[in-house]
Amino acid sequence: MLTGKTALVTGSTSGIGLGLAVALAKAGANVMLNGFGEVESAKAEVARHGGKVSYHGADMSKPAEIEAMVRACEAEFGTLDILVNNAGIQHVANIEDFPVERWDAIIAINLSSAFHTTRLALPGMKQRNWGRVINVASVHGLVASAQKSAYVAAKHGIVGFTKTAALECATTGITHNAICPGWVLTPLVQKQIDARAAQANISKEQAQKDLLAEKQPSLQFTTPEQLAELALFMCSPAGDNIRGVAWNVDGGWVAQ
Ligand code: NAD
Numbered sequence: 001m002l003t004g005k006t007a008l009v010t011g012s013t014s015g016i017g018l019g020l021a022v023a024l025a026k027a028g029a030n031v032m033l034n035g036f037g038e039v040e041s042a043k044a045e046v047a048r049h050g051g052k053v054s055y056h057g058a059d060m061s062k063p064a065e066i067e068a069m070v071r072a073c074e075a076e077f078g079t080l081d082i083l084v085n086n087a088g089i090q091h092v093a094n095i096e097d098f099p100v101e102r103w104d105a106i107i108a109i110n111l112s113s114a115f116h117t118t119r120l121a122l123p124g125m126k127q128r129n130w131g132r133v134i135n136v137a138s139v140h141g142l143v144a145s146a147q148k149s150a151y152v153a154a155k156h157g158i159v160g161f162t163k164t165a166a167l168e169c170a171t172t173g174i175t176h177n178a179i180c181p182g183w184v185l186t187p188l189v190q191k192q193i194d195a196r197a198a199q200a201n202i203s204k205e206q207a208q209k210d211l212l213a214e215k216q217p218s219l220q221f222t223t224p225e226q227l228a229e230l231a232l233f234m235c236s237p238a239g240d241n242i243r244g245v246a247w248n249v250d251g252g253w254v255a256q
Pocket of ligand 1: 010011012013014015016017034035036037058059060061086087088089109110136137138139180181182183184185186187188189
């Protein structure tokens with residue numbers, strides 16, 4: 001379905017981004033990975049599934065590195081057709097205790113990086129009159145939780161950015177949409193489960209159950225594979241006129 005297309009997935013060495021990268025590769029796309037940590041195993045996992053795989057280690061809080069990554073993708077594969085803005089971090093604290101440098105990092109990585117990748121990818125997409133920009137936002141782009149001020153601000157911001165970009169490209173073949181997951185069991189969430197277990201002096205299993213029960217009525221985690229199916233749908237011809245949506249996949253979280 002995506003043979004001949006190139007996808008760049010930010011933050012794809014782990015969790016949701018890795019799941020999306022694998023699905024895009026399975027669908028035939030060439031994929032450029034990005035992120036820190038387990039780079040070699042992520043590359044190997046994506047390579048097992050199809051097209052060419054590459055990696056760029058740009059720090060998504062640094063605009064010059066983001067520009068180098070987009071240029072490297074275009075130089076290596078000739079095009080950048082599918083941009084998935086997924087890199088993200090979390091920090092949990094009350095506003096008055098929130099470390100200023102964590103606030104700045106969350107806004108830079110979870111929000112501003114998508115502005116930079118999008119502004120740099122759009123000219124090439126416009127030349128070819130085809131593109132898909134998928135922003136991995138969150139239910140926290142739609143509703144808030146206490147102690148997550150920077151994350152909620154960044155995710156609401158990216159939902160707004162998605163809508164604006166969709167309008168600017170409305171008469172083109174380029175669509176911009178956001179996916180808004182509820183809880184997905186990735187390292188980002190495991191840290192929150194571990195902190196909850198330590199704080200309440202309960203087992204990690206109990207902390208996981210409590211975490212789901214508090215917000216996610218299905219009591220089930222969403223999987224990266226389920227999110228990837230939605231991303232593939234957005235990349236298909238059926239997605240040609242899906243523009244500016246913020247689509248929650250959240251076990252009923254936002255329905256409450
Ligand atoms: P994760 O921690 O498993 O993965 C985050 C990825 O981002 C990793 O590849 C990491 O290396 C990369 N990254 C972090 N800082 C970076 C930086 N400065 N530059 C480049 N890459 C960087 O987390 P995840 O849960 O898979 O989260 C992926 C996205 O999904 C995030 O935007 C997150 O906010 C969003 N999300 C996650 C959940 C969830 O429940 N896990 C829910 C809603 C939204």
